[in-house]
Structures are given as structure tokens and as C-alpha cells.
Amino acid sequence: MRHQDVAARPVPVGAAELPSPEGPLPLLGSSPVTASPSASPSPVFRLPGPVPSAGSGRFGYDDRTGPVLGRAGGIQQYRVAVEVGSREEAGEFGRAVQVALTGPGSWVDSGRLRLRQVPGGTDSEFTVYLATARTAGRMCAQGGVDIRVDGRPYTSCRAPGKVIINLDRWRLSVPHFVRAKVPLSVYRLYVVNHEVGHQLGHRHERCPGKGRVAPVMMQQTLFLDGCVANPWPYRDGRRYAGPPL
Numbered sequence: 001m002r003h004q005d006v007a008a009r010p011v012p013v014g015a016a017e018l019p020s021p022e023g024p025l026p027l028l029g030s031s032p033v034t035a036s037p038s039a040s041p042s043p044v045f046r047l048p049g050p051v052p053s054a055g056s057g058r059f060g061y062d063d064r065t066g067p068v069l070g071r072a073g074g075i076q077q078y079r080v081a082v083e084v085g086s087r088e089e090a091g092e093f094g095r096a097v098q099v100a101l102t103g104p105g106s107w108v109d110s111g112r113l114r115l116r117q118v119p120g121g122t123d124s125e126f127t128v129y130l131a132t133a134r135t136a137g138r139m140c141a142q143g144g145v146d147i148r149v150d151g152r153p154y155t156s157c158r159a160p161g162k163v164i165i166n167l168d169r170w171r172l173s174v175p176h177f178v179r180a181k182v183p184l185s186v187y188r189l190y191v192v193n194h195e196v197g198h199q200l201g202h203r204h205e206r207c208p209g210k211g212r213v214a215p216v217m218m219q220q221t222l223f224l225d226g227c228v229a230n231p232w233p234y235r236d237g238r239r240y241a242g243p244p245l
Contacts (some may be wrong), residue, residue, distance in 0.1 A: 043183040044212030047171045054134040061093035061120025069101055069107030069115045075126040077116050078163075083131045086167050093130045098190035105232030107193065107200060110239065112115035126199050128163045128192070134165040155221050156191055158198035165191055174221050182229045189231035190220055197233060205242035 016056045055152055059081035068075060094117060100106065101115050118124055130141060134152040140147045143159020147166065169215035173187040193216050205217040210226035216223075216233040234240060 001162070041205065043181070044117050045178045045181060045184055047184065051168055051171050052132050054130040055083040057135055057138075058084045059118065059129060059131075060084055060090050062090040062117070063119040064091070065119060066098055066115060066117030069098070069106070070113055070174055072110060073108075073110070073114050073163075075114045075116055077118045077122065079118055079120055080129040081120065081127055081129050083129070083135055083167070084130050086130060086165045088130055088167065088170075093128075097128050097192055100189045100231070101196065103232065103234070105234050107196060107233055109135040109234035109237060113200070124169060125239055126161050126163055126195070126196075128165065130165050130167060130170060132167045136164050137163050149222075154159075155219075158193050158195045163192075163195045163199055169221060176224060177220075177229060180224075180229065186229060186231050189228065190216060193231055193233055194220070202233075204245035206245050209241045213240065215240060218242060219245075 012201065053116070062080040062082075078175055079089060080097055082088045082090040082093050098117060101108065103109055129136075129139070136156065136162075137147055137153030139162065140153070140157035140159060143157065143162065143164075145157040145159060147153050147155040147157050153166060154168070156169055158163050169191060170188065173182070173184050177187050197217050202217050204219055205215040206225035207214055207225040208219060212227055213230045213235070214220055214224055214227035216230060218227065220229060230240075
């Protein structure tokens with residue numbers, strides 16, 4: 001079933017781009033910071049400055065049509081939207097989502113699925129939202145998901161036709177990732193692939209063993225349980241999964 005929302009005023013397309021997600025363990029990714037070709041950028045673990053806890057509740061859309069991601073399979077169309085008042089740009093968020101869903105290592109590596117971003121106002125199977133904590137909490141609750149930790153909307157979620165990314169997590173990552181010096185770019189890749197995984201019908205999984213790579217469907221936002229952070233559902237072209245939760 002495809003979904004269609006009424007688009008708010010479009011947010012301008014940004015120019016930021018995440019670099020290649022490839023990298024060695026334990027990071028399994030690279031920093032979102034870019035630099036001159038002769039410099040080695042320092043990894044960013046969380047962004048400085050205050051994060052808006054509430055926005056307008058309205059969303060602006062990235063109005064680009066993206067490339068088809070994946071080599072074979074049915075195409076699912078998705079849209080990208082950012083809450084007005086979040087101080088984020090829909091275009092920049094859309095590019096980050098595209099990096100996460102392109103891989104290598106993303107869901108399209110199955111060879112049975114292709115994904116394509118479409119503009120706001122276009123029919124789609126789901127929409128990826130970047131929402132402030134308050135709005136994310138409300139949207140997730142409407143979809144039957146409680147994302148609160150210690151009374152505050154903390155995690156992200158999937159509701160029917162909606163992948164809802166919490167702005168707090170998008171900017172700040174989570175303490176155990178920061179302590180382990182896992183770059184923010186890796187957390188962003190993870191949270192997109194985890195919540196899109198729910199949209200595709202996948203359920204939570206557990207750490208397969210201390211020192212092992214965490215499955216993407218593990219609740220890495222809450223804990224690693226001795227596993228190593230990992231943002232990808234496919235590794236070396238094969239589905240990587242853990243025991244069911």
C-alpha cells in the first residue's frame with residue numbers, strides 16, 4: 001500500500017554528503033566530516049550545540065527523484081521529510097538516507113529489492129522522517145510504539161508507512177557509541193537501516209556472542225551486549241543476522 005501526505009513548504013536541498021561507509025572493524029564505517037585531500041579528518045562522534053526538542057509538527061520534503069538503488073527485485077518508492085523548526089535540511093538528510101540505503105551492505109544487496117527516493121506529494125511505500133524528540137514521540141505513539149527512556153522520547157521507530165528518526169539520536173548518537181569512539185556516521189547508517197529493516201518486515205535480533213559483529217536488527221541504540229557496532233544487514237554479500245529476540 002502506498003502512502004501520500006500533504007507536503008509542507010519544501011526545504012532547500014543541502015550540499016553535505018557522507019563519505020564512503022566502508023571501513024575496518026570495530027567502526028564499520030567512516031566519519032561524516034570531510035576535509036581536503038591532503039588531510040585526514042578527525043572522526044566526529046556527536047555534534048556540538050543544542051538540539052531543538054520540539055518543532056512545528058509540519059514537514060518539508062526533499063523534492064529530488066533519486067536513482068534506483070539495487071540491481072534486481074521489485075521497486076519500493078520512499079520519500080524523505082524533515083520537520084520544520086528542526087534546523088536540518090531535507091536535501092542533506094535525503095542524501096544521508098540515500099548513502100545508508102545504497103551500501104554496499106544495505107538491504108538492496110539481497111538482489112530481491114530495489115529502492116528509489118521520490119519527491120514529496122508522490123505516491124510511495126514509506127516516508128523517512130527526521131523529527132524532533134517531541135514530534136517523534138507523538139508520531140511513534142500514534143503508530144503503537146513507545147520510544148521513551150526515562151520518560152523522554154529517546155529512540156527512533158517505524159510506524160505503518162513511516163520510518164521516524166529521532167533528531168536527538170541523529171545529532172548526538174548514543175553514549176555507548178561515543179565512549180567506544182564509533183563515528184556518528186556509523187550510527188546514522190545503522191539507525192536508517194535498522195528502522196527501514198522494520199518497514200521491510202524484519203524483527204529485533206540479539207547479539208550472537210561477545211566480540212561478534214552486532215546484527216543491524218539488534219537494538220544498538222540501547223545496548224551492544226558485548227557485540228561490535230555494525231550498520232549493515234549484509235556483509236560480504238550475505239545476509240548477516242543474529243538470534244531472534
